[in-house]
Each structure stands twice: as structure tokens, then as C-alpha cells.
Amino acid sequence: MAAVEAEGAGVDTADQEDDIIKLINMHKWYGQFHVLKNINLFVRPGERIVICGPSGSGKSTLIRCINRLEEHQQGEIIVNGVELTNDLKNIDAIRREVGMVFQHFNLFPHLTVLQNLTLGPIWVRQVPKREAEETAMQYLERVKIPEQAAKYPGQLSGGQQQRVAIARSLCMNPKIMLFDEPTSALDPEMIKEVLDVMVGLAETGMTMLCVTHEMGFAKTVANRVIFMDMGEIIEENDPFEFFDNPQSDRTKLFLSQILHH
Amino acid sequence: MTDTTATPSATSGGQTYEPGTHPDLPSPVRTEGPIFWIQKNLLSSPLNVVLTVLGGLLIFFTIPPFLDWAIFDAAFTGESRKDCEAVASGACWAFIDERLHLFVYGFYPVDERWRVNLSFLLLAIALYFVLYDGAPYRKYGLWYAVAFPFIAGWLLVGDGAIVKSVTTDQFGGIMLTLVIGVTGIAFSLPLGILLALGRYSNLPAVKLLCVCFIEAIRGVPLITLLFVASTMLNYFLPPGTQFDLVLRVLIMVTLFSSAYIAEVIRGGLQAIPKGQFEAGDSLGLKYWSSMRLVVLPQALKISIPGIVNTFIGLFKDTTLVIVIGLLDPLGIGRASLADIKWGGLAEEMYVFIAIFFFICCFSMSRYSLYLEKKLHTGHKR
Ligand SMILES: Nc1ncnc2c1ncn2[C@@H]1O[C@H](COP(=O)(O)OP(=O)(O)O)[C@@H](O)[C@H]1O
Ligand SMILES: [Mg+2]
Numbered sequence: 001m002a003a004v005e006a007e008g009a010g011v012d013t014a015d016q017e018d019d020i021i022k023l024i025n026m027h028k029w030y031g032q033f034h035v036l037k038n039i040n041l042f043v044r045p046g047e048r049i050v051i052c053g054p055s056g057s058g059k060s061t062l063i064r065c066i067n068r069l070e071e072h073q074q075g076e077i078i079v080n081g082v083e084l085t086n087d088l089k090n091i092d093a094i095r096r097e098v099g100m101v102f103q104h105f106n107l108f109p110h111l112t113v114l115q116n117l118t119l120g121p122i123w124v125r126q127v128p129k130r131e132a133e134e135t136a137m138q139y140l141e142r143v144k145i146p147e148q149a150a151k152y153p154g155q156l157s158g159g160q161q162q163r164v165a166i167a168r169s170l171c172m173n174p175k176i177m178l179f180d181e182p183t184s185a186l187d188p189e190m191i192k193e194v195l196d197v198m199v200g201l202a203e204t205g206m207t208m209l210c211v212t213h214e215m216g217f218a219k220t221v222a223n224r225v226i227f228m229d230m231g232e233i234i235e236e237n238d239p240f241e242f243f244d245n246p247q248s249d250r251t252k253l254f255l256s257q258i259l260h261h
Numbered sequence: 262m263t264d265t266t267a268t269p270s271a272t273s274g275g276q277t278y279e280p281g282t283h284p285d286l287p288s289p290v291r292t293e294g295p296i297f298w299i300q301k302n303l304l305s306s307p308l309n310v311v312l313t314v315l316g317g318l319l320i321f322f323t324i325p326p327f328l329d330w331a332i333f334d335a336a337f338t339g340e341s342r343k344d345c346e347a348v349a350s351g352a353c354w355a356f357i358d359e360r361l362h363l364f365v366y367g368f369y370p371v372d373e374r375w376r377v378n379l380s381f382l383l384l385a386i387a388l389y390f391v392l393y394d395g396a397p398y399r400k401y402g403l404w405y406a407v408a409f410p411f412i413a414g415w416l417l418v419g420d421g422a423i424v425k426s427v428t429t430d431q432f433g434g435i436m437l438t439l440v441i442g443v444t445g446i447a448f449s450l451p452l453g454i455l456l457a458l459g460r461y462s463n464l465p466a467v468k469l470l471c472v473c474f475i476e477a478i479r480g481v482p483l484i485t486l487l488f489v490a491s492t493m494l495n496y497f498l499p500p501g502t503q504f505d506l507v508l509r510v511l512i513m514v515t516l517f518s519s520a521y522i523a524e525v526i527r528g529g530l531q532a533i534p535k536g537q538f539e540a541g542d543s544l545g546l547k548y549w550s551s552m553r554l555v556v557l558p559q560a561l562k563i564s565i566p567g568i569v570n571t572f573i574g575l576f577k578d579t580t581l582v583i584v585i586g587l588l589d590p591l592g593i594g595r596a597s598l599a600d601i602k603w604g605g606l607a608e609e610m611y612v613f614i615a616i617f618f619f620i621c622c623f624s625m626s627r628y629s630l631y632l633e634k635k636l637h638t639g640h641k642r
Pocket of ligand 1: 030033035053054055056057058059060061062
């Protein structure tokens with residue numbers, strides 16, 4: 001698969017009936033600024049997609065549109081069979097199925113690690129407290145920090161905080177996980193511990209959309225790499241092909257920049 | 262040390278160590294002990310020495326004379342000013358002692374004063390549950406605290422059936438101060454939170470309403486609002502409505518301080534990073550859950566100093582009710598000065614009232630510091 005076809009080259013949605021995420025001819029503007037242009041993206045359940053591209057190309061905006069942290073103005077976004085519209089019920093339904101991990105963790109500083117993890121299950125899913133805590137401890141074990149349950153986020157290292165953030169999303173039992181540069185605020189020695197958790201998560205068959213420039217991660221885990229520039233999807237390919245044999249000039253330029261720093 | 266070669270590092274306290282084997286040594290600089298404290302805080306520079314001496318003189322010339330007047334040369338018993346002057350040259354506390362019931366209960370009927378005492382007790386219990394988070398059965402205690410203003414209101418005013426009615430023009434003194442202060446504090450906090458959320462919200466109509474309310478109230482002196490309460494409100498109410506003066510004052514004081522509280526809390530809301538709202542949203546929390554569980558706990562924590570500052574202001578502003586004819590302790594005190602028997606013991610009266618207000622306000626201030634420390638979870642970054 002080479003560079004994505006031009007606008008209007010009709011996308012056959014009938015074939016993609018069971019895709020878990022569908023972005024069809026989607027556009028977004030910030031005021032007058034056209035930040036996402038004719039995005040078409042189809043994700044199959046269990047698929048793992050890495051999104052990369054230069055800073056300001058719209059990667060964050062794209063994944064934030066998927067759980068309506070940002071609103072799109074044109075085209076369709078269908079997640080898990082529900083279309084994202086202004087209907088609050090749909091937004092709610094989608095947010096229940098989509099977990100999100102942020103670059104700066106965004107843990108709740110006034111709550112302990114355990115309370116961070118149980119907040120969603122208790123107040124959104126109405127899980128009894130005891131049960132929510134048991135689940136939370138299981139996930140803390142999975143991200144390998146059960147001993148930190150009683151601490152506050154401010155007392156943890158960056159890598160530990162990001163693992164807590166991943167566990168917090170997982171506690172909601174989502175079908176899809178979105179990652180927005182989960183390792184780029186971390187010191188180098190902490191990146192691996194977070195990536196390990198994400199690789200482990202990929203092995204469970206979770207559908208993952210991940211904005212990252214970690215090439216090793218992309219090659220181990222991703223089914224597809226998507227390259228964005230200036231609000232458009234420029235190239236979409238298998239990870240090995242993408243890094244070893246980029247098609248467009250912009251991709252080549254971008255790769256030469258991230259590889260030579 | 263810029264030395265990067267593998268030579269043994271230079272002397273530390275006359276000792277040499279191989280690279281990588283240097284132990285932790287105690288600092289040669291003194292950092293504790295009373296002598297260090299005096300040096301650091303009182304004598305660290307010539308200016309500091311001068312200020313220390315001046316401060317010492319100020320204390321020497323004010324505190325002992327005051328203590329002499331207030332305690333050592335004071336008279337605590339007596340029937341009149343003459344009795345006091347016969348035995349002591351200092352303060353005549355017998356005056357305050359004789360009038361204490363007036364200062365505390367105002368003109369509340371003598372036979373019914375147990376109701377005031379009982380409300381004081383109930384208030385203490387409510388404060389215990391609200392302020393002390395280790396209290397047993399705190400959850401129920403907090404519900405009780407929410408109900409307290411209404412219970413106390415019923416107890417103090419009466420219903421004419423179970424307890425006798427007492428008209429509010431008999432309220433006065435410390436009891437009146439507490440009625441206004443506690444009601445103002447208890448109701449202005451939730452109202453202030455709602456106003457702040459309204460002003461911070463995305464809904465234009467709600468926002469406009471809150472902005473107008475806050476700015477209108479903040480733009481007018483409290484005294485003016487109290488006059489409005491005592492006179493003009495009649496024009497706005499349907500003719501013939503009987504609307505208690507103290508109740509009107511309570512409403513005005515509450516509205517007044519809620520506008521300030523709202524602005525303080527809005528400052529706190531603005532300090533919450535966008536990421537916190539987004540994390541709440543992405544977990545699927547609805548607006549009110551997100552506010553209650555994620556945003557407000559953090560915003561209120563930041564706002565504690567400002568909120569308590571507003572409460573202290575409110576508490577002291579209760580003395581303004583004197584202008585519409587209600588007699589708070591200050592009003593009672595001034596009325597007492599006219600008593601020929603005691604003949605103008607103004608100092609004693611003002612010092613007594615100052616001490617009462619100081620104790621209340623200083624406690625609030627200390628509690629706010631304690632709360633800030635307790636809520637600090639080490640996340641400053
Ligand atoms: N809330 C916003 N309002 C206006 N412009 C924005 C906003 N958020 C992002 N942008 C702009 O949109 C572009 C894409 O941003 P973003 O999606 O964060 O890029 P990326 O994540 O690829 O670095 C950037 O030029 C950025 O300045
Ligand atoms: Mg980004």
C-alpha cells in the first residue's frame with residue numbers, strides 16, 4: 001500500500017462493517033485553521049496502529065477526536081458501531097469503550113494511586129467499591145507496581161505514573177486504547193518500563209492506536225504505521241516496510257530526522 | 262571538583278578517599294541549636310540587629326504595662342466602678358462580668374436561655390464533625406451538620422408549639438454574631454461554589470447570570486446591602502409580606518460573601534490544568550461527577566486561604582448590623598457604656614470584644630493552615 005489515494009476516491013464502507021473504528025472523510029478545523037483534512041482510517045478489532053509524523057501535524061488532534069475530546073466538523077466517526085455526534089448519549093457510550101493515555105499522565109494528584117484506579121469504575125460503571133479495588137490491584141500487578149497503591153501520584157517517578165495511568169484506563173475495561181506520546185515526557189531509563197507494559201497489553205489483543213516515535217515499539221507491536229503531515233495521512237504501511245522502505249519524500253525526510261538526532 | 266582523572270580525590274577534612282569510596286560526611290555548617298537559631302533569625306546582619314533591638318524595646322514598653330492593666334492591677338469583682346477603683350488601679354472586669362449575660366444572649370428571654378446554650382452545644386458538635394476528619398460516624402455527623410442550621414434556627418426562633426416563639430428583635434450579642442456568622446459561612450460556601458462553576462461554565466446564559474450577580478454584589482458595600490435589607494426590600498416584596506429583619510440580614514450577608522467566595526474559587530478552578538478535565542472526560546465522568554470528584558477537590562484546596570480570608574471578613578462584618586439597629590456584642594457594649602453605675606469603662610469593653618473576635622478569627626486562620634498541610638499530597642511540580 002502506497003500513499004493514500006486522493007480525496008473523493010470513494011471508500012467502500014460495506015466491506016468495513018465490523019471495523020471497530022471508522023473515520024470517513026473526516027475534517028476538523030480550529031477556528032479557521034484546517035487541522036485535519038479528509039481523514040479516512042479504518043481499524044479492525046485487535047489491530048495495533050502506530051501514528052507518527054512531525055510535531056504539529058495533527059496526530060494528537062486525530063486521536064482526541066476519536067473520544068470527543070475534540071469535536072470534528074465534517075465527515076463521520078464511528079466507534080464500536082456508534083456514530084459520534086453531538087448526542088451526549090453517544091459520546092458517553094463511546095467514552096465507555098475507549099481508554100486514553102496522555103503524554104503528561106494526567107493522574108488525579110489529590111487521590112491515591114488506588115483511588116485513581118477505582119474512581120472510574122465506581123462512579124461511571126457503578127462497580128461496588130470492594131470489587132473495584134480488587135480489579136485495580138490486579139491491574140497494578142500487571143503494570144508491576146502493586147506496592148505503590150497507597151501512594152499519591154506526586155510521590156512516584158514519571159515511568160511509574162504513566163504505568164498507573166495505563167492501569168487506570170484498563171480498569172474501565174475498554175475495547176480500544178488511545179495513547180498520545182506516552183513516553184515522550186519520560187527520562188530515557190523509564191521509557192522501557194512503559195513500553196514493556198504496552199507490549200504486554202498488545203499481546204492481550206487490545207485494539208491500540210498509539211502516537212509515538214518509538215520505532216522499536218512500532219516494529220514489535222504494530223500492524224500498521226500511519227504517517228501524518230500537515231493534517232493529512234500521507235502514508236500507511238506495514239511497520240518494517242514503512243521504516244525500511246518509505247514511499248513519499250516527506251516520510252523519508254521525517255525518518256531521516258528522527259533517526260539522526 | 263573539576264578533576265576527572267583517576268587520581269585520589271583531594272582532601273575532605275584532611276582525609277583522602279579513592280574515587281567512588283567517598284562517604285557522606287556531616288556538614289561543617291551548624292544548622293540547629295538555639296545559638297544557631299538566634300544568629301540566623303535575630304542577628305544575621307547589622308540591619309537585623311537594629312530591628313531586633315527595636316522589636317525588643319517595643320515589646321518591653323507595651324506588653325508589661327498592658328499585662329499590669331489587664332491582670333495584675335485589675336479588679337475582677339465589685340458592684341460598680343467605684344468598687345473597682347477602691348481596690349485596683351487597672352481594668353475593671355467586674356463590669357464585663359456583670360454584663361456577660363447581655364454580651365452572650367442579647368435580650369433573649371432569661372427563661373429561654375437554655376435554648377441558646379443548647380444551640381451552642383449543637384454547634385460545637387457540628388463543628389467537631391465538619392472540622393475533624395477522624396471523627397467516628399463522620400458520614401452521619403456531616404449530615405447532621407447540614408441539618409444543624411435549620412435545627413438551630415427552629416430552636417432559637419421557636420414555633421409557638423413545642424418551644425415558645427422568640428422574636429428575632431430579642432437576638433443580640435455573641436449569639437447574634439454567631440447566628441449571622443455561622444449561617445453566612447454555611448450557606449455562602451455552597452452558593453459560592455455554584456456561582457464559580459456557573460461563571461466558569463460553557464453555557465452562555467448561565468455564565469452571564471452568574472457574572473451579573475457576582476459583579477452586582479461585589480460592586481456594592483455591605484452596609485448598603487444591609488440598608489436595602491432593612492428598608493427597600495419591602496418595595497420588592499408583595500405588600501403585606503412579613504419578612505423577618507434578621508432573616509433578611511442573613512440572606513444579604515450570605516449573598517455578599519458568596520460573591521467573594523465565588524471569585525476565590527474561580528481562581529482555584531483556573532489553576533486546574535486542562536489535562537485533569539480531559540482525564541475525567543476520557544474516563545466517562547459526567548460534568549457533575551467530574552467537578553465533584555476531580556476538579557473541585559483540587560480547586561477548593563488551592564482556594565482555602567482565600568476562602569478562609571473571606572470567612573474571617575464575613576465574621577467581622579457582622580458588627581455592621583449595628584447600623585440597622587441590631588445589637589451585636591459591639592452594640593451591646595456601646596449601650597452598656599451609658600450605665601451610670603459603671604460610668605464609661607470603654608477600654609474594658611473594647612478589649613473584651615476584641616479578644617472574642619480575635620479568638621474566633623485566629624482559630625479559623627490556624628485551622629486553614631492545618632488543613633492546607635493535611636491536604637498536601639506532595640504533587641507540587
Ligand atoms: N486547541 C487548539 N486550538 C488551536 N490550534 C490548536 C489547538 N490544538 C492544537 N492546535 C494546532 O493544531 C495543530 C496540530 O496539533 P496537534 O494535533 O497537537 O499536533 P501533533 O500532536 O501532531 O504535534 C498544531 O499546529 C497546533 O498548533
Ligand atoms: Mg501531540
